[in-house]
Amino acid sequence: MARLKRRKLHHAEKIHDRRSRDLPRNAEVAAIEVDDPLALEPGEKIVTLRSIRNDPLARLHSHHQIDEAQYRGGRAFQHDWERAERGPQAVDPTREHVDGAQRREPITESQRQAVLRLNRVERELGADGSALVHDVLVQGLTMEQIGQRRGLHSQRWRDYFARRFQECLDRLALIYGFATERRSGKDSSRS
Numbered sequence: 001m002a003r004l005k006r007r008k009l010h011h012a013e014k015i016h017d018r019r020s021r022d023l024p025r026n027a028e029v030a031a032i033e034v035d036d037p038l039a040l041e042p043g044e045k046i047v048t049l050r051s052i053r054n055d056p057l058a059r060l061h062s063h064h065q066i067d068e069a070q071y072r073g074g075r076a077f078q079h080d081w082e083r084a085e086r087g088p089q090a091v092d093p094t095r096e097h098v099d100g101a102q103r104r105e106p107i108t109e110s111q112r113q114a115v116l117r118l119n120r121v122e123r124e125l126g127a128d129g130s131a132l133v134h135d136v137l138v139q140g141l142t143m144e145q146i147g148q149r150r151g152l153h154s155q156r157w158r159d160y161f162a163r164r165f166q167e168c169l170d171r172l173a174l175i176y177g178f179a180t181e182r183r184s185g186k187d188s189s190r191s
Helices: 056-062 068-084 109-138 143-149 155-175 185-190
Strands: 029-035 045-051
Touching (some): 045 056, 143 155
């Protein structure tokens, strides 16, 4: 007589697992912990996957090469850049058509504030730091691509650009209020 196999009981936590198992072939993702939008208790967290393929800031953060303050400072810069940018805009079909002439929309207060913050960032970082931050955070270039654009192909230059970019992220964290200035022992004793 053949032996009957017992079926294993399914665990309740497997039923509520909302993580995707099928990813595109060329996906680059990292696991992060976020607030659970379906939580019954406030503050519950879930682990989710974030795409890091075209996001150098998220890649650096997920690989623990930058800290939370640097990450938030970089995201704040990106948010200000998107807010202040007034490039080509899509046609709004709800607006009245008037002989093809498009009137520019007025600058909003949030756009004006974003431009003022970006001007301060440019003054604080200098021309080279601003260009480096723009290349990485707006255009999404790697350190190797930045070196190639400037005609500097060695590993030493890539390391320099990486260190300089981290210094710029430190400054962004200070400007946007995600970090505070460090006091050295000599300065605090004079006060």
